[in-house]
Amino acid sequence: MSQETRFVQDIADQEDDFSRWYTDVVLKAELADYSPVRGCMVIRPYGFALWENMRDALDSRIKATGHVNAYFPLFIPESLLKKEAEHVEGFNPEVAWVTAAGDEDLEERLAIRPTSEVMILTMYSKWVQSWRDLPLLINQWANVVRWEKRTHMFLRTTEFLWQEGHTAHRTEQEAQEEVLRMLEVYRDFVETELAIPLVLGRKSESEKFAGAQATYTIEAMMGDGRALQAGTSHGFGQHFAEAFNISFLDMDGERRNAWTTSWGMTTRLIGALIMTHGDASGLILPPRVAPHQVVVIPIFRKDDEEERVREAINEITQRLAGQVRLHVDWSEHTPGWKFNEWELRGVPIRLEIGPRDVAAGQATVVRRDTREKQAVPLGELATRLPALLDDIQHALFERALAFRESRTHQISSIDELAAQIEQERGFFWAVWCGSAACETAVKTRTGATLRCLPLEGGDGVGPCLVCGQSGGKTAIFARAY
Ligand SMILES: [Zn+2]
DSSP: OOHHHHHHHTSOOTTTOHHHHHHHHHHHTTSEEEOSSTTOEEEOHHHHHHHHHHHHHHHHHHHHTTOEEOOOOSEEEHHHHTTSHHHHHHHGGGOEEEEEETTEEEEEEEEEOSSOHHHHHHHHHHHOOBGGGOOEEEEEEEEEEOOOSSOBTTTBOSEEEEEEEEEEESSHHHHHHHHHHHHHHHHHHHHHHSOOOOEEEEOOGGGSOTTOSEEEEEEEEOTTSOEEEEEEEEEOTTHHHHHHTOEEEOTTSOEEEOEEEEEEEETHHHHHHHHHHOBTTBOOOOTTTOSOSEEEEEOOOSHHHHHHHHHHHHHHHHHHTTTSOEEEOOSSSOHHHHHHHHHHTTOSEEEEEOHHHHHHTEEEEEETTTOOEEEEEGGGHHHHHHHHHHHHHHHHHHHHHHHHHHTEEEOOSHHHHHHHHHHOOOEEEEEEOSOHHHHHHHHHHHOOEEEEEESSSOOOOSOOTTTOOSSOEEEEEEOBO
16 A cells, blocks of 8 residues: 555545544644643644634724724623623523632632623723714624533634624614624625635524524535534624613713624634535645645755755745745655645645756646646746636635535425435525424424525525415525534
8 A cells, every 4th residue: 555545544534424534634634633621622833824814814804894803801700791691591501610719719700701792791881971982893802611512623612712793883773784794794704715605694583692682694514514604693682782781872862772783703614614625635725714825845856856946946935925825845755745745734736846847947736626737837837826726716615606506405394304304414495484393393303403594595485394384484404513
């Protein structure tokens, strides 16, 4: 068995065991590792470089829509967390508590933030006095802790990184516009940067965020046909403002409560990226967020060959500086080992340069997504590589979209859903009457949850898939992460 074959066989087969394939890729691509703390992972430098690129691309969009960043405390006093009943009830089972400092018990327990609504809105109550103080549009990049019973790297970890935006507005309409504006910002970020096609929709009552009036979501389909909630945006109406006393003197001299929203996106998206684009050889990273967009593999045998290859590579590195994120692998491994390693790590383009290439004044360029190989004259690399990266970015999106469409089905009854989902996972569009009982019936029988009521597509005409009543709405059901 060659070294190359052995290498790839270290990853589980996607078809046999998607979950193990996923974990193998996370570990072997060195995105993350298990830590001594149960349920908490270490994000390794390669995974963190990916996260930094994602974070920067989202952060610039958050700022471009008028928001500013700030930082709030990690700890939340118990009395504060309990101010909004629905919210505390929703999070209570997952909250980690600090009860002592050194040898002394604390007078009041401190929650480690599972989310920061109560902390940030408490500060807003100090900062908002008049309608002139509104809107308040603040985002925070932070870590949060939710004590999960079952964890899965990136997808569900006890501690994770995220951004949480919290806004307060003068009117209901402004708040509603904000909720949908940020949903659109998320859509643009995920589809443009991560090449993951999305369905935008509203969550049902049972699936919405604790304390929210309405939760909107972006839902993506993973490579095994399961759904993944990739980000959420919530409207809280006025009841958080009532609980936290965020009131202001309005233009007409009346005192009114503000309307608040929040929206968040997490390191879970790295999991979405892996499961949307990865293949049998490992990760495939969209060029826009890939830590290395191009990896250069020098190929040489004799000393005189090495010098020529080195010269050519130095020249290429200089020419491409500032144009593409390029990494030259000078390590002592064989070229074959390096090909596999960087395929596994999902680098969009591999550039091979050997003595014959140098003599011909060209490089061999290989795409990670299609494995297509072409010879490119060295003088054309600076124009051809950026164009190729764009191509790959679009091709990944189109491929994921085509896959989602092939796994999306219109169904009319729970029997049909139960039969089809056993055959193959996917998105199932159906009419739902709106009752929690019918939603639960679907979940119990098929394991599929109501992902969202899509904002586009679906006319809601026809009988409810469970009870047969008409006058419902179109809903998407799927088994989900
Ligand atoms: Zn029904």
